[in-house]
Structure formats: structure tokens, C-alpha cells
Amino acid sequence: MQEINKEYIDHICELLESKQASSILKLLEEFHPADIAKIIEDLNTKEANGLFTLLDDETASDVLVELDEDIQQKLLQDIPATEIYEKFLEPMESDDAADIINELPEDVKEKVVNILSESKEEEAQDVIELLDYPEDTAGGLMAKERIQVNINENVSKCIARIQEAKEELDDIYAVYVVDEEEKLKGIIPLQNLVLYSPKTKIIDFFESEIISVDTYTQAEEVARIMKRYDLVVLPVVDSDGILVGRITIDDVVDFITEEAEEDYQLASGISEDVDPTDKIWVLSRARLPWLLLGLVGGVAASKVIGQHEASIKIYPEMAFFIPIITAMAGNAGIQSSAIVVQALAGNTLGESSFFAKIFKEFTVSFINGMICSVILLAYGIFFTDMLQTALTISISLLAVIILASTLGLAIPLLLQRIKIDPALATGPFITTTNDLIGLAVYFYIGHMMYNIPF
């Protein structure tokens, strides 16, 4: 397979420049739509548009599904709604079409939905149905297309259905078995289907033990179920148990990856999904919010320290250890918040009570705080002549580590309880909070140790 590297992209750009459409199409022939999508993502907007319009409608539709959302929208922005529907959306599977419609600008979206509503075709109705489900639920992840047979039919009916669906469905792993009311009764994995003769009745060999979810099951739960039971496809039923769609593992893999990336970005103080290849102002915008938060926190910290101006003049060594307090408060808080956020995401938090968790965190941070404090104290005693300062810092450090760790645990748990994404309480948020609390504690202890009146 041809590797897509910089030389190759440059070569395609040159061909685009000199308008050699047929050479380009010949080059692209050997590529999977996902590869053409990757090439388009490496081009600038004008080149991307140029290449995209060269593609025949079927390929263009396949490529569109694979593109990054923002590039999808850029390529579609000057195309009329009717054309978007007929050329690109109609050949797609229902879930892909719904995903793209959901990202369209409101006015275009409305027009496309109108076209869909007026269409008599079942596929159009399927897409409209999917648009109603929230994105992060089983309904939002599922496709309507599936192979479904009545429990009283036989193997040849299954095969006929697969034959009919062959063009529109390229990932069939199982046939779903329903009763007269279309309620899900079971499943026939294809590997079993091939073993029976066409006349065999479904009722004689289908599997009735089946794992399914309903349309409002949360996407996290869907991912957990498919991961735990190693499923490649999961049927979705409505509240009456009627089969309405199926979720394939590729969409769940995308969901898992996106969720992990989002948590990583939140922990790193980035507010949008950005790549190094994004435009400068996009990169800047994604990073500015948390920098501004840090700025506000820093100004607040200067106020906290400013209240102790007099003591710093007398004991400037108090200032030397400001970074150790803020750094350790930040590190300890991030560690405990990261562990709890990951456990919430993976559902491995355990069954103990809130206070039992706080107490455990207190113990862990007490142990680590003591180790750090004792090392720092020993360093102070043996390598400096600032004994009183060493004692002040050590005591403060212990207090700060315990406080920061416990807050790092408690805040995500409380956010989760009031239905806010606990991952918000990681990264710059937790470090900024802990900087302030840490400094207040440090100077308070300093006051007591040096016996300075407030």
C-alpha cells in the first residue's frame, strides 16, 4: 500500500495545481476512503475542496464519513441542502448521516431535515428518528440498518435478507431474531448460520441469551458493556423491548478514544480538541482560558502573600519555600483527583462510602506527606542553618499535602454527585485552588511558628 507522506501530499498538490484531474483520480483509485480522507486533511482548504469535487459521488460520500468534523463542514458549506442530501447523505448508513447532519449550521440542518421529512423512503425516516436521540446515548450511537428476521422463519430467509442488505451494509456479524411484535428474542451469529441448511427453522437453533441495551443507555455504559463482553455489535431496543437498531464496535472505539482525549485535555488545561497542525489562533484559543484562570489564581496568591509583607521583610527565607508549597500542593491534588476521575470513568471506584474514601485518602496522603516532610526536615537540619524555617516548612508541607490530596479526592466526587463532569476538577483548576489554600496554610503556620502577630 502506498504510504501517505509529505512527498506524496506534495505530489498531489502539484497535480491539483496543474488541474490534472484524471491523473489524480488514477492515483487515488488504490486508496481506501479513509486514506483519501487523511490526504484531504493534510491539504489546505482550497486544495481540499478541489480534490473533494473531483471524486465521484459514491467515493465522496464514503470519504466524507471518515473526515474530521470541521473539515466535513468546510467542504459542505457551499453546497445546497438538496445536493448534500442526494449526493452524500442518501448512500450513507443512517448513523453516519445523522452525525453529519448534527454538525451542519442550523439553517442548512433545517433544510436537510425538511427534505428528509418529505421523503417517502424508509432510510430518510430512519435518519430523522436518530436525530432525536442525545449524542451520548445508545440511540445516538446506533445505526438503524441491521439484519432482522422473524422467529418463525428459516435460514434461507436470513440469507435472503443478507443478500438484500449486502450493498448498504458492509459489516454484518449477526442476524437478530424478533417475534411478531418485533420484540428482540435472540441472535444468530453468522458463524452459526453457515452451519445450518436453508430449510432449518430459526427457532431450532437461535441463541436466546442475548445482551442488549435500550436507546437511553449512556454511551459510557455501552462502551463498558461491549468492552467487558468483547462484543463487536450490540442490539438496541426501545422501552417496549422492540429492536430499533444496533451499535458497532468501530463507533464505540471512536467514542472511547474521544473520551480519553477529552479527559487528558482537561487535565492538561486545554479546552478544545486541537492538533499541532491546527491554525495558530485555534491553538491559542484552546489554551487561553486556563492560562487566564492561572492568572487570576496568581493575582489572588499575590494578595495572600502580600498580607505577609512585614514577615517577609524580617524572614525572607519564608519566600524561598513558596514554590515548594505550591508545587507539592499542585502535585498531590492532581494525583488524587486523577485517580478518582479515572476510576469514575472506568467504573472502578468501589462501593465504600464517601467518608470511608476521604479517610483512606487522608491516610495515604498522611504517609506520603510524612515521608516528604521528614526528608525536608532532615535536609534543613543537616544542610542549612535555618532550623526554625525547616520546621515551619516541614509542618506546612505535611498539612498542605493532606489538604490538597483530600480536596483532590472530594471535589470530583462532589461534582459527580451534582452531575457535572468530574474531569473538570483536574489540571489547572485543582492546582490553582490548591496553590491558594497551600499558601494560606503555609503563612498561617509561619505566623504561629515565628510568633508574629497578625
Add this chain to the structure above:
Amino acid sequence: MQEINKEYIDHICELLESKQASSILKLLEEFHPADIAKIIEDLNTKEANGLFTLLDDETASDVLVELDEDIQQKLLQDIPATEIYEKFLEPMESDDAADIINELPEDVKEKVVNILSESKEEEAQDVIELLDYPEDTAGGLMAKERIQVNINENVSKCIARIQEAKEELDDIYAVYVVDEEEKLKGIIPLQNLVLYSPKTKIIDFFESEIISVDTYTQAEEVARIMKRYDLVVLPVVDSDGILVGRITIDDVVDFITEEAEEDYQLASGISEDVDPTDKIWVLSRARLPWLLLGLVGGVAASKVIGQHEASIKIYPEMAFFIPIITAMAGNAGIQSSAIVVQALAGNTLGESSFFAKIFKEFTVSFINGMICSVILLAYGIFFTDMLQTALTISISLLAVIILASTLGLAIPLLLQRIKIDPALATGPFITTTNDLIGLAVYFYIGHMMYNIPF
């Protein structure tokens, strides 16, 4: 399906306590092995052992595959090697058996490998072959079991092969087509197989365009390929193009999840994969290393500041802004390192040169640094009377943000170049480095601004 909650676990513990084996087995009957694994993971070691020994060999083997590695090893530690092989490993698929053997203590592992070597069975040889591949390669991810037919055979042969393998293989999605030398020639998705009559020759309808990897392809690349092309299974060939195994998506999903968790932990200063339910000393151990790094960094920072004791005595307001410098250096560095680490993981770094990337990062951080500096300067001018300090801080802040961001970009790129995991350069490592550099810059600029001699 019965939910596994605390009450349910307690109920099982009571039954274990009162040795009601048959009641327990009856309860567990309705569960999937993955669910029984989850129950065992919620028990203490003694209870887990008690429950595990109750299971029949086949169930025990299925459950073992689903368990966390450390619990697997605990359950196996008192069982002789022969028994481990005969009871648990023999019924497993080759990749699961190899994974478990790889985690065994060296002496037990050696004994098991000896038993395998002496076995005449093909399955045993398969496992031995798999043990030779590094864990993070296609060879380490693949299973040997697959459905393989010669290109000159017909559909009925495919079906016969599926029938033979039915017991040992519960996830068949495709039949692989090879030539006389066992070189991979193509694939027949099961959904196509069902459409042809038993007498149809394979050569007349198999798909010859096929995506495969070789045994030494890196696991990251395997994940990328399966994700990009939405594959549920990927054939693996050796250097001669001979088909040797296949990778299923469930193993790749586990790999993706583990990698994301690892990067998240590194960014959060946690050195082991821990859950809130782990023992206190495990939690403490996972967090201590980066706290100690923070401690060393903090002591070094106190040295940097200590050199400016005289200036702090005269201008104590220099101390007020220490946290803003360290916080912003930390935040800016973490942001840029996180973006590059994520891009390296997702292979979305783009094709520009190292210096082009540095220049772009410089621009982004210059913009964000200017915005933050101007805001801080305005605050200093309008809300405080410390004009000179405000100017010093603002200039320092700009310099520190640019420096920290650029380092945050450069360090992971350099680590990648010398084949060290770039994710190491996130979290506490980057904040500690940037604290020190930031403080040095800040006090240097302060010196110049206040015109204090060194």
C-alpha cells in the same frame, strides 16, 4: 441481568463463609465469565480463592482470562504448573494463554513452558510461538486460531473448517484464503460466504484486496490501522507473507484503553496503574516518586530564590508574584507538551520540520503570553501602586510563558527521537523543570529592572 452491587457481593461472601457451595454455583450460573471475574475482583484474597476453586475447570479458565493480571497471579500462585496448564491454559485461545504465562513468576513460567514444549499438540506449539513476540507488537497481540482455506477449495470446505473450529473459536468474522505456500491471498467475510452455494469455488468470489500487518508491526500502528479502516479482525503475516495469526478488535480496545490510562497517569504524576480500591501502601507507592521529584525541584527553587535574599528584603513584592510565575510556567508547559504527546500518540503531528514546529509554538505562546502580560500590566497600573513591579512581572510572564511552552513542545519531540516515551515529559516533570527556569528568568529580569547588582 442481576446487577453486581455491594449487597450482592456481601450475599456471596456470606454463602462462602457458611460453605454453601451449591447455592453459590447456582447463583453464578446466570453470569457471564466476565461478571464472575468482576465479582472475584471485589472479594478479598481468601474469598476470591474460595470462590475460584468452586468453579468447574471450563468456567474457571474463562474467568481467569477476564481477571486483572495481579488477581490472576494471586489465584494461580499455589497451583502446580501441570495443573495450571491442563486445567486452565489448555482450553484457552492461544493469545490468552500466552498473556497469562508471560505474567507468571519466572520459575513457574519455566515449568509451564517445559510442559508446553513436551506436548505434541499443535495448540501447545502455538502458545510457545506467541511467547517469542514482544508484547507491544502485532505478534504479541495476535491469536493463532483462525479459519484458513486454500484458494483452490470451495465453500463447503470453509463451512467444514468453521464447524471444526466452532468449539474453540467464538468470534469468527472471516475466512482467510492462502495459496499452496500458506501465503495470505485474500479474505472472505462471513456475510459473503453465506451467499454462495457449497460447491462455489473460493477463487471465484474471494476478496483479494486485504489489509494485513506483519508480526513485528508496533501495537500502536495495529490500533491505528484497525481504527482507521473500522476493522474487527486483522490478519498477521510473517516476513514471507505467510499467514500466522489474527488480531481481534477486543484486544486492541484493551490496548487503546491501557495506553490512554498510562498517558493520563504520567501526566498526573502517578507511576502505577492504581484504583481507589487498591491497598493504601500501593496507592502511596504509586504517588511517592513524583512527589519526591517535586520536593527536589522545590528545594532547588528555594536555592534559586535564596540567591536573591537581599533583593527580597528591599523589594518584598518580588516574592508576592512567585506563585504567578511558577503557576503560569507550569500551565503553559503542560499545555504544549500535552498537545504534542497526544499528537504523537494519534499520529497527527503533521509533516512540518522540528524548527517549523518550534516557530509555530513560539508564535502561539507569544500571543497568549502577550494577552496575559497586558492584562496583568493593566491590573498593576489601575489597581495597585506597584508600577515597577507590575512591569517586571509582565515582562517576566511573557518570557516565562514563551520559554515554558517551547520547552513543553521540544522535550517530548526530543524524547521521541531518542526512543524514550514522550509521555514522560508531561505532568510533574515539565512543571518542575519550568518552575526552576521560570524563577531564574523572573529574578534575572527583576534584577535588571530594579537595577540591583548581582
